[in-house]
Amino acid sequence: MSESALQSVIHTGDGRTLTRSEFLSLINTYNWFLKDQAQLHLTYSQQDRDGEVTVEGFLNISWGVTMPIRLQIQDDKQTPPSPLITPEISIPVSPLESKRGMTRWGEYSDLHQIDENAETPDIIISNVPPAPIPYETTTLRPMRHKNTEQEAESNLVRCQSDASLVKMRRKAKTAAQREEERQHRFSINGHFYNYKTSIFTPTHGASTKVRITSRMSTHQVIEQLLHKFKIENDPEEFALYCVHQSGEKRKLCNRDQPLWERILQGPSEDIMKVFLMDREEEEVSNDVAQYLNLELPILEQVLLKLREEESKEIQRVISKYHHQHRLLSNVLNCKVSPHIETSV
Incomplete structure (x- = not known):
């Protein structure tokens, strides 16, 4: 890379600038610190239209809210549309056709939806030798009495329909299952939506990761975090704070770019952490923070x-x-x- 390219200016938000050589040094140091966690490495690209550098990666955010948060209702209540039924196509009629009529393709949207206990056509097979009579003795134990209900339950597996066997062997996921997994909510320390505990306060200091870019503002990062966990609270109720090891607590305004704050402070959580807190949380200046310890x-x-x-x-x-x-x-x-x- 030429000397002029290394000396080009990169804007890091809030009127701060870095030369390209300083920026590359920060990115390399950041990724080297996380060398054992390749999924957390930062990547960057340059837009040809404006020459701005865009950094993308995960931002670690800790929970520090004191107000209860409200989780949205689970998405599995939204049933996907059922496929169209095509009654024109029918299967061939079996020679041993029952009196119930033919079964057409499309009557069931999926084979696994067929009732396993549905009645099957009565097929009479002749010339079958009788089963051997079990030998019972009362010499050492009393005569065993047959229980028709238990005997029927033991034969349920053999009486399952072909559709149920297809369901047991089926390994491929349906489109509805794939859509449900895609829309599945993340949990906050194992807390999923529950009608009784849908309103709660996350544990202070618990952390989560959100994938963002350096062009995203503070408000956009908060919106993405709330969308990840499907939280109903208004994003205006929260704010991001940079909490340093010395005790300094600085609130990020809406025009700030949190990923640049993380890059400039380094990847170490011992030096600085990004907290999601209530908007009314009081800031602590550096002059006051030096007396806290x-x-x-x-x-x-x-x-x-x-x-x-x-x-x-x-x-x-x-x-x-x-x-x-x-x-x-x-x-x-x-x-x-x-x-x-x-x-x-």
Whole structure:
């Protein structure tokens, strides 16, 4: 790559820029850190129309909401349309046709929907030798009495219809099953939709991954996360926060691009995590965060020192106000006082 191409500018959002060499270094470092997890590597492409670089990959987001979330109703209530019935085509009539008439193709949308206990045509087969009579003895145990119900249950497998056997051997998935798997919701730590517990609060700190691009804004990332878990809450109720190891908590605005924030901070979750929190969550500045990890006695001394400085600053402002007030009053008195003329 030429020297001019390496020095070209790449916009990373919020007015920040990187040279192409710095960008490639960040991407290589990011993917090397996740060398054992190739599915989490970042990929990038350049659009010819505007020259912008688009990065694509997974963003790890941790749950930090305190309000309950509402899950949508399961999608399996939407039944797929049944195939058209074509009664014109019929199967050949068997020589041993029963009195019930012919069965036409299309009467059942699928073979596995045929009732396994449906009656089959009565076929009489002659010249069959009788079964041997079982030998019963009462020498060591009493005579066993036959139970017609248990005997009928033991023969259910042999009485299944051909359609049920096709169902047992069938391995290919139907179109409805494939559509159900495609629309299947993801679980939040194993929590799927339940009518009794469809409203709950996710465990704090639990993480999930969302595949996004560097062009997606904060609002779009939140919408995609809610769509992944089929959450009914309004995306305006939530916000993304960058929580650093020092305790700093910064809220991402709608124009920010979360994937760029992740790239610039590096892939390590120990340095910075992206949390989904309530929109009203209070931010913590870096100046305040540096005191959060101190012991309680030290924090009390720091708070006492801040109060003393606050009192001194208040007294300084009050003294300055009184001084300015006296000066202004003297000037006004000089202008208002009457001018006395003397005659010779």
